[in-house]
Amino acid sequence: MILFKYFPLLSLALALPVHFDGSVESNGSTISSTSTSPAAQFTLPNDLTIGVKQVPNIYNESAIDANQAAPGYDLLNISLSDSGLSGLLKLRGEPKNIYGYDFDLLNLTVSYQSDERLNVHIEPVNMTDVFVLPDFIVTRPEVESLDLDSDLLFTYQAKQFGFSIVRKSTGESLFSTIGNPLVYENQFIQFNTSLPKNHVLSGLGESIHGSLLTPGTNRTLFAEDIGDPIDGNIYGVHPVYFDQRYGSNTTHAVWWRTSAIQEILIRNQSLTWRALSGVVDLYFFSGPTPKVAIQQYVATVGLPALQPYWSLGYHQCRWGYNSTERLQEVVQNFKDFDIPLETIWSDIDYMDSLKDFTTDPYRFPLDKFQRFLNELHNNDQHYVPIVDAAIYVPNPHNATEANYSSYVNGAKLNTFLRNPDNTTYIGAVWPGYTVFPDFFAENAQTYWTGEISKWHKDVSFDGLWMDMDEVSSFCVGSCGTGMIDKNPIAPNFAVGSPAGSYPVGFNVSNSTDYEIFSESLASVSSAAIASAEASAGTTLSSTAVATSSSTSIDAKNTLMPGKGNINYPPYAINNVQGDHDLATHAVSPNATHQNGFIEYDVHNLYGHMQTNSTYNAILDTNPGKRPFLIVRSTFPGSGKRVGHWGGDNTADFAYMYFSIPQAFAIGSFGIPFFGVDVCGFNGNTDMELCSRWMQLGSFFPFYRNHNYLGAIDQEPYVWEAVTSATKTSMAIRYLLLPYYYTLLHESHTTGLPFLRQFQWEFPEDSFYAGIDNQFFVGDSLLVTPVLEPNVSTVKGVFPGANESDVYYDFYTHEKQNFTNHKNHTLEAPLGHIPLHIRGGSILPTQEPGYTVAESRNNSFGLIVALGLDGSASGNLYLDDGESLKVSEATFVDFVAENNTLTAAPRGNYAIEQALANITILGVDSEPSTVLFGNSSAKFQYTNSTVFITGLEELTGDGAFADQFVVSW
Structure with a gap:
């Protein structure tokens, strides 16, 4: 049931429109965000948001097939070197x-x-x-040694040039362009490689898609601000794929080191790769296993950051926490319901008229806001606000806006993007007409550090959340040029969730609530839509869109010399926006950076560059501590500094499912700290979906609930069933924090993803290729979530079961009689997520507390899950959890064999908490005695499990102060 005590029904159903002054309407009353807003404001004209309609080349039946038309090249003047070869490619015949x-x-x-x-x-x-991607952005790998034993061999065909990469150990062709001409033009590069039948490819992100790049997949790599369309291009760009070959049991990786706009077509036996600028800079990684290939790639672009320990706690956010009192209420509600809360977040609600680096003086008065933050920190909790990439341009006719220092300071330092004529590029985002920091500019770091450091003195945040950094603009081109006297302006679209949007199955699993909401929605939805329309200055049912009557594609997409036709390249990619224009909902390709770069070449780098500057700025505010930074737009190497969330997903079971392959992909790109908006961002969630998703999310590295303005509240305490389910899964998560942190450190040092696919763990068994509805946490925990409504069971497979591996039920500790390659039906009533421990694993645990800090002060435990041969192993890594440069750390290696467990610590970080218990699974017969060192230990035996307790007395100097041996 919904706990209406905290959430009045009708206010949940209504969208909450943002007013022109940035205030939010709630229950019919307006909460003003400023007393100085103009009396009249404007809405962004709709025609400024419509680009030139493009016909994507892949859907244009009259488009020229470059493979058929291109003349190709011949290879001349071949010269061998100590590390390889070089040569000259000459165009064959006429251009x-x-x-x-x-x-x-x-x-x-x-x-x-x-x-x-x-x-x-x-x-x-x-x-x-x-354009060549600069080394200072992503280091260009160099020759490491001339004394090599490579399994990769380059071969070539000189006439009608093509090349192959062959694996010497197997003779298998891994990549071959032979038989297809290389196309290299000023705005179009194309090559093709052959693929084996039934190929198993993954990567090429970011996209909402299954984990495999199946035949027929068309992938566009162009960073876009859009709400998670399936198969469309979204926020990040990662031009790398992993090719798993079951015939030879090998995997290799291919990375194109470029920031260019790209398109990749996957077919039954071919891959076509296109780019609209740049150079061909391909890197091949030999593997030979999936995990090794991922490690090789990630080590090349940059090993992931070690996140602060507290980041593993639970995070709560929503767009609509519109006052300090509301934040306080949410924090208190979590405490009252005894649901752990580590971090409270703010969306753009806290800003003064939606401007970066400001706080609303009425809804978030600094004195009250600072008291709230001090209290939060005194309770070992944290605060993270959002920062957008755009800076508001003050209206020159409004004297009260003249002191908006974030604009004034940036203008003085000449750090904003320019137009080709060197005027300031002015787009539009949430506050109105805006400018965009140029993170290639000479003074960009000085400017950005200054703004963040100054703001931190007022708002003591513990990390930052970077949004809209693709970079997004609501209009096409420099639409604010000559228009800033209209500021502030409102977006031309409705803000707030549709009143009647609910997940699939809502009317069945939430039948009582469905009847209540249906009646209420019928009476209020018309008013809600009208209110949203008034706010947006448009009619939802008749919003203008680009049509075939827009400017002709033939008149715009023409060949040009030099850099070419920047805004309308002759080759039109399948950009996800409705009119496919590169400038729609993004800064225009012709925007110019201070160093001469144009957005056309570096658009995919904007978020990455802002990430780097923000990371450095946070370091300046808190030297020596690990910055906590969650960003939307990422690029190869971003994981060195940040984590990532999955963007604007939807409250539906389909998006809960897609969160799993999205996590696999992002992890393989070197960003292991990943999560999605649990319970869904867009639309209204319901009790069943939120219950299932809160449990699934507890096994992701980044665990945050967040939803859209105007949607119903979805904190886990809203429904009794969700509260119960959340407490169950959170207890497991917090119990396993030492294991999770050890996995973060493993990712940091090796590049291995945190969440792992079956096909990575069992690379020789093609049966497990492409399974996206289950996953491993590390190597040891197997999660089988429910991903559909109105069911109480779920099917799952268990790789190697009773052949190479054994699995134990996490809750009962019982050994499971599973069969390899068989689908097993698991009981999964609402509130229960099936979880199994893989035999051969040893998991460090710690008694859960309300916060991560409290948990870290509690006693340790160990779960030993014996494999089929009676052995198991595991490890633990600990440090202070916050230092950027770790000087004190302790590793503990655990090995169990022959009825003996050994714990061997090494390092200098003092672990003072005692060891309380050890649970050993898979012990076939009850032992007569259990010894901890030479001392007898208390134990119980049930379900083939030995539960050893009372170890605090034997580990008073700390759980892992010394090596110990347990025998049974």
């Missing part, structure tokens, strides 16, 4: 200029860089107007 002007001469360089990495680099001889 065809298909989607750009052909380059006549190209340089080829092939480098064997290490035992596991090979580089193929192709670039024009004349590099004028050719």
Whole structure:
């Protein structure tokens, strides 16, 4: 049932529109965000948001097939070097200029860089107007040694140039362009590689999709601000794929080191890769296992940051926490319901008229806000606010706006993006017409650090959440030029969830609530829509969209020399926005950076560059401590500094399912600290979905509940059933915090993802390829979530069961009689998520507390799950949980065999908490005695499990102060 004590019914059903002054309407009353807003404000004109309608090349039946039309190149002047070879590629015959002007001469360089990495680099001889990804953004790998034993072999065909990468140990062709011409034009690069039948490819993100790149997949790599469309291009760009070959039981990876706009087509036996600028800079990683291939790639782009220990706690957010009192209420509610809360977050509600680095003086008065933050910190809890990428431009006719220092300071330092004519580029985001920091600018770091540091003195945040950093703009082009006297302006779309949006199955699993809400929605939805329309200045049912009557594609998408046709390239990618224009809902491609770069070449880097500057700024505010930073737009190497959330998902079971393959992909890209908006962001969740999702989310590294303005409240205490389910799964999560933190450290040092696919763990068994409805947490925990409504069971498979592996029920400790390759039906009533421990594992635990700090002060435990051979192993890593440069750390290695458990610590971090208990699963017969060292220990035996207790007395100096041996 819904606990209406805290959440009046009708206010939940109504969308809460943002007023022109940034205030929010709640229950019919307006809470003013400022007393200085103009009396009249404007809505962004709708026609400024509509781009030129593009016909994506892949859907254009009249489009030229570059493979058929291109002349290709011949390889000349081949020269061998100590690390590989080089040569000159000469265009064959006359230029065809298909989607750009052909380059006549190209340089080829092939480098064997290490035992596991090979580089193929192709670039024009004349590099004028050719963009190359700078080393300072993503380090360009170099030759590590000339004494190599590589399993990769480069072979080539000189006439009609093509090349192959062959695995020497198996003779298998891993990548081959032979038989297809290389296309290299000023705005179009294309190559093709053959693939084996029934290929198993993954990667090429970011996208909402299953984990495998199945035949027929078309992938666009262009960073976009859009609400998680299935198969569309979204926030991040990661041009790397992993090719798993079951015939040879090998996996390799291919990375194109480029920030260019890209498109990849996957077919039954081919992969076509296109880019609209840049150079060919391909890196091949030999693997040979999936996990090793991932590690090789991640180590090359940058090993992940070690997140602070507290980040593993539970995070609560929503768009709509619109006052200090509301934040206090939510924090108190969590305490009253005894649901652990580590961090409370703010969406844009806290801002003064939606401007970065401000706080609303009425809803978040600084004195009250600061008292709230001090109390939060005194309780070992944390606060994280959102920061957008755009900076409001003050209205020159409004004297009260002139002191908006974040704009004034940036303008003085010349740190905002420019138009080609060197005027300031002015787009539109939440507060109105805005400018965009140019993170390539000379003074960008000084500016950004200054704004964040100054703001931190007022608002003592513990981390930052970077949004809209693709970079997003609500209009096409520099729409605010000559228009800033209209500021502040409102977006031209309705803000707030549709009143009647609920998940699949809501009317069945929430039947009583469904009847109540249906009656209420019928009476209020019309008013809600009208209110939202008034706020947006448009009519929802007749919002103008680009149609075929828009400017002709033929008139815009023409060939041009030099950099080419920047805004309308001759080759139109399948950009996810409705009109497919590159400038729709994004800064225009012709926006110019201070160093001469154009947005066309570096658009996919904006979020990554802002990430780097923000990371450095946070370090400046809190030197020596690990910055906590969650961002939306990512790029290869972003994981060195940040975590990522899955963006604007929807409250539905489909998006709960897609969170799993999204986590696999993001983890393989080197960003293991990942999570999605639990219970869903867009639309209204319900009791069943939120119950299931709160439990699933507890096994992701980043665990946050967040939803949209105007949707019903979805904190876990809203429903009794969700409260119960949440407490169950949170208790497990907090119990396993030492294991989770050890996994974070493993990711930090090796590049291994936190959540793992079956096909990574069992790479020789094709039966488990592409399974996205189950996953391992590390190597040891197998999670089988319910991902559909109105069921009380779930099917799951258990790799290697009773052949190479054994599994134990986490809750009962009982050994399971599973069979390899068989679907097993598991009981999964609401409030229960099936969880199994993989035999051969040893998991460190700690008694859960309300906060992470409280948990860290509690006693330790161990769960020993013996494998089929009676052995198990595991490890523990601990440090102070916050230092950027760790000087004190302790590792503990655990090994169980022959009825003996050994714990061997090494390191200098003092672990003062005692060891309370050890649970040993899979012991076939009751032991007569259990010894901890030479001392007898208390124990119980049930369900083939030995439960050893009372160890505090034997570990008073700390659980792992010394090596110990337990025998049974």
